[in-house]
Amino acid sequence: MRLVTAIIKPFKLEDVKTALELHGVEGLTVSEVQGYGRQRGHTEVYRGAEYQVDFVPKVKIEVLISAERAAAVVDALVEAARTGQIGDGKVWVTDVEQLVRVRTGERGPDAL
Amino acid sequence: MGGLGRREPAPYGDLDLILVHDELADITAVADEVWYPIWDSGLRLDHSVRTVEQSVRVAQADAIAALGLLDVRRIAGDQELADRLRHALATTWRSKARRLLPLLREERIRRGKLAGDTAYLVEPDLKEGRGGTRDVLVLQALAAAQLSDQPSPAVEAAYGTLLDVRDALHRTSKRRTDVLVRQEQIPVMRELGLQSEDDLLRSVSGAARTIAFATAAGWRGVESELGSRRGAGTGSSGRGKPVRSPLLDGVVAHEGEVTLARGVDPSDDAVLPLRIAVAAAESGLAISPATMAVLVDRHQPLPDPWPRPARSWFVRLLAAGRGIVDVFEAFDQSGLLCEYLPEWKRIRALPQRHPAHLYTVDRHLVETAAVAAELTRRVRRPDLLLIGALLHDIGKGGRHDHCLEGAEIAGSVTRRMGLEIAEIATVTMMVDQHLLLPHTALRRDPSDPATIRLIANRIGDRLDHLGLLHALAEADARATGPGVWSPWRAHVIADLVGHVTAALSPDVPTTTRPAKVPESVDQWKGSALRVGMRPDLDGFEVVVNAADQTGLLSQIAGVLALHQLEIRHATVSTVNGHVRDIFSVRPLFGRPPEPSLLAADLRSSIAGTLHVAERLIARERAYFRASRVVQPTEVIWYDGAATQATVVEVRADDRAGLLYRLTSVFEEAGVDVISARVETFGADAIDVFYLPTQATLSGQVRRRLSQMLQTAADRP
Numbered sequence: 001m002r003l004v005t006a007i008i009k010p011f012k013l014e015d016v017k018t019a020l021e022l023h024g025v026e027g028l029t030v031s032e033v034q035g036y037g038r039q040r041g042h043t044e045v046y047r048g049a050e051y052q053v054d055f056v057p058k059v060k061i062e063v064l065i066s067a068e069r070a071a072a073v074v075d076a077l078v079e080a081a082r083t084g085q086i087g088d089g090k091v092w093v094t095d096v097e098q099l100v101r102v103r104t105g106e107r108g109p110d111a112l
Numbered sequence: 113m114g115g116l117g118r119r120e121p122a123p124y125g126d127l128d129l130i131l132v133h134d135e136l137a138d139i140t141a142v143a144d145e146v147w148y149p150i151w152d153s154g155l156r157l158d159h160s161v162r163t164v165e166q167s168v169r170v171a172q173a174d175a176i177a178a179l180g181l182l183d184v185r186r187i188a189g190d191q192e193l194a195d196r197l198r199h200a201l202a203t204t205w206r207s208k209a210r211r212l213l214p215l216l217r218e219e220r221i222r223r224g225k226l227a228g229d230t231a232y233l234v235e236p237d238l239k240e241g242r243g244g245t246r247d248v249l250v251l252q253a254l255a256a257a258q259l260s261d262q263p264s265p266a267v268e269a270a271y272g273t274l275l276d277v278r279d280a281l282h283r284t285s286k287r288r289t290d291v292l293v294r295q296e297q298i299p300v301m302r303e304l305g306l307q308s309e310d311d312l313l314r315s316v317s318g319a320a321r322t323i324a325f326a327t328a329a330g331w332r333g334v335e336s337e338l339g340s341r342r343g344a345g346t347g348s349s350g351r352g353k354p355v356r357s358p359l360l361d362g363v364v365a366h367e368g369e370v371t372l373a374r375g376v377d378p379s380d381d382a383v384l385p386l387r388i389a390v391a392a393a394e395s396g397l398a399i400s401p402a403t404m405a406v407l408v409d410r411h412q413p414l415p416d417p418w419p420r421p422a423r424s425w426f427v428r429l430l431a432a433g434r435g436i437v438d439v440f441e442a443f444d445q446s447g448l449l450c451e452y453l454p455e456w457k458r459i460r461a462l463p464q465r466h467p468a469h470l471y472t473v474d475r476h477l478v479e480t481a482a483v484a485a486e487l488t489r490r491v492r493r494p495d496l497l498l499i500g501a502l503l504h505d506i507g508k509g510g511r512h513d514h515c516l517e518g519a520e521i522a523g524s525v526t527r528r529m530g531l532e533i534a535e536i537a538t539v540t541m542m543v544d545q546h547l548l549l550p551h552t553a554l555r556r557d558p559s560d561p562a563t564i565r566l567i568a569n570r571i572g573d574r575l576d577h578l579g580l581l582h583a584l585a586e587a588d589a590r591a592t593g594p595g596v597w598s599p600w601r602a603h604v605i606a607d608l609v610g611h612v613t614a615a616l617s618p619d620v621p622t623t624t625r626p627a628k629v630p631e632s633v634d635q636w637k638g639s640a641l642r643v644g645m646r647p648d649l650d651g652f653e654v655v656v657n658a659a660d661q662t663g664l665l666s667q668i669a670g671v672l673a674l675h676q677l678e679i680r681h682a683t684v685s686t687v688n689g690h691v692r693d694i695f696s697v698r699p700l701f702g703r704p705p706e707p708s709l710l711a712a713d714l715r716s717s718i719a720g721t722l723h724v725a726e727r728l729i730a731r732e733r734a735y736f737r738a739s740r741v742v743q744p745t746e747v748i749w750y751d752g753a754a755t756q757a758t759v760v761e762v763r764a765d766d767r768a769g770l771l772y773r774l775t776s777v778f779e780e781a782g783v784d785v786i787s788a789r790v791e792t793f794g795a796d797a798i799d800v801f802y803l804p805t806q807a808t809l810s811g812q813v814r815r816r817l818s819q820m821l822q823t824a825a826d827r828p
Contacts, residue, residue: 057601
């Protein structure tokens with residue numbers, strides 16, 4: 001089992017969700033996050049005042065998936081999230097040791 | 113005791129038992145024999161063992177316990193002992209109620225804050241919420257203390273409704289819970305044989321409204337009963353003689369409630385109910401039930417379209433912030449709300465589908481307007497922001513897209529309110545597009561020119577529309593539920609707004625009406641000081657004709673304020689050393705003064721024999737000051753917006769003497785004002801001053817002027 005985590009631009013969430021659904025992903029967790037990468041620190045003008053933006057709003061997506069489908073899901077996700085501009089985000093995959101479905105107590109791949 | 117005592121035990125409720133004895137030595141052994149079989153059976157037991165005297169002591173010390181003990185009923189044992197206990201507890205409650213009730217009140221307020229309003233929550237607490245079953249027990253206890261009447265049959269019926277829902281909830285969820293959470297709503301609906309979850313929530317909401325309203329009235333009754341004996345409380349002199357303090361024309365505060373002034377007849381004045389609403393919302397006092405009843409009986413229906421004062425009072429009501437929640441409830445209960453806004457019926461107690469929503473649609477709309485009242489400084493048209501906020505979801509409950517359907521309904525509502533065609537178009541745009549910014553920000557690339565074009569098209573390339581939608585998006589999200597308007601979301605939307613702003617043409621100052629020169633003024637020749645007055649749509653029009661001199665505008669503004677004339681609009685212009693100022697004013701109370709009196713005071717003020725500033729300070733102390741949302745005054749500078757002038761726009765809380773305060777700043781700074789436009793939108797004033805370009809002001813001078821203007825407007 002794998003945990004796929006992605007940081008993407010907020011407006012790309014709908015596209016990514018659609019792409020993942022096409023790849024049979026049944027559930028995902030979305031969080032509103034803020035941070036910065038290499039494009040760190042740009043200035044914006046809002047209501048006449050210029051201000052420094054340290055943290056840029058992003059969306060974090062987490063998907064639990066079987067090991068054999070992880071690569072395809074990552075590809076689909078990257079494809080859907082890309083705009084080609086700075087700040088498109090990152091995707092990483094981690095190993096999942098144990099998984100339990102709370103309602104039924106099912107464990108391992110059955111709980112996916 | 114409790115529900116068991118009242119013969120209405122909940123299916124999964126506690127057994128609330130008290131073992132009463134007469135100083136029995138081996139009572140512990142008896143108790144064990146009674147309690148153990150109950151524990152062994154798996155039932156939940158809330159138990160106590162007391163003598164009659166001990167029970168009375170508990171009831172004297174603890175208001176909540178006393179409330180529960182009022183419902184004791186003998187299940188088994190000595191009848192004489194049980195009668196003695198009941199009698200002793202009832203007597204204790206009656207004699208100690210005055211001391212215990214404030215504690216009970218505090219506890220109910222605390223619980224009510226935690227549990228929220230049963231009537232308006234999408235997941236209501238049937239027991240502890242405001243308008244829940246606990247409130248009915250409190251009402252019965254007030255009656256038992258002989259401080260109010262027995263709860264009305266309507267309240268008893270509402271209580272029965274909530275108990276039925278609670279019982280069904282216990283049976284379907286198989287546990288002791290009083291919160292009707294979303295996942296239990298379909299099972300409970302089926303258990304009760306209802307057709308839809310909406311029917312279930314509407315019946316809960318209707319019952320809880322009835323209870324909450326009766327409870328609020330019950331407590332007010334108790335407060336005035338206890339307060340008048342103590343001689344304390346709002347509107348009371350401290351010597352037992354109640355004082356009526358004026359709030360608005362025809363409206364006074366009396367014993368902590370808003371009532372009609374003596375001799376005021378609602379059938380003479382169609383706008384009076386709206387003024388009462390404003391007085392209640394701004395003072396935070398409730399409208400007295402007697403006054404409400406008189407209004408319902410004798411009020412004049414508003415003509416279609418509404419007269420201008422009706423609209424401006426309505427906007428001022430919306431600008432009051434949190435205070436409008438109770439006022440809308442009172443008007444809803446009395447039926448007046450649906451008379452003024454028949455379209456309100458479709459969203460009344462309508463539950464929401466989206467899980468982020470905390471409130472029913474009607475309450476969400478009122479909450480949104482209350483939040484929007486904190487954001488009026490950010491927009492060109494505070495009035496349209498508030499009306500748009502109140503109507504943005506009015507299209508819900510139909511079969512089609514609620515934005516589209518809502519825009520159509522908002523169109524007919526605002527036509528009835530008497531808005532002008534362009535204003536109606538702006539409000540319908542707001543309702544139609546209220547999801548545009550949040551949706552686009554989360555779905556389209558804000559830096560993509562196509563996204564910016566899309567937004568610009570939808571808002572007719574207008575920056576003022578963008579500002580309205582931005583403020584509405586924030587108010588809508590903040591009124592939805594906690595955490596919906598996160599800093600994250602605020603940032604994503606502001607980013608989009610920033611991109612669109614940069615693409616549109618720069619801002620110009622607020623102007624909503626063309627300058628007009630009344631015929632009467634044209635006939636005046638020469639530079640003699642003349643003051644004329646005639647009725648206009650908003651009240652009265654005052655025209656001042658004079659030779660220009662420095663500080664004249666502030667002298668005029670001061671004299672008008674001194675005569676308790678509220679300036680609604682003003683056009684001030686100087687041509688070739690000749691001043692023509694036109695003010696649309698409304699007397700704060702009663703009739704306006706004679707123009708000759710105004711002229712005389714103006715002459716004395718110019719001559720220096722009338723000290724307007726000092727007189728005003730004394731007068732302002734006596735004014736009723738609304739407890740509105742505190743928003744700092746905003747000062748905006750424009751260049752090149754008008755030819756040969758520097759323009760400064762001041763957005764501030766409207767108050768008596770505001771124009772005087774602002775114009776005094778220019779006088780003090782030695783800056784001439786060529787012309788000025790004053791607009792009032794409900795509770796907000798937007799004053800625009802045109803300054804001569806030869807006085808082109810450096811950044812530093814502007815900052816100092818801005819600061820002086822802010823200080824003058826915000827000074828208490």
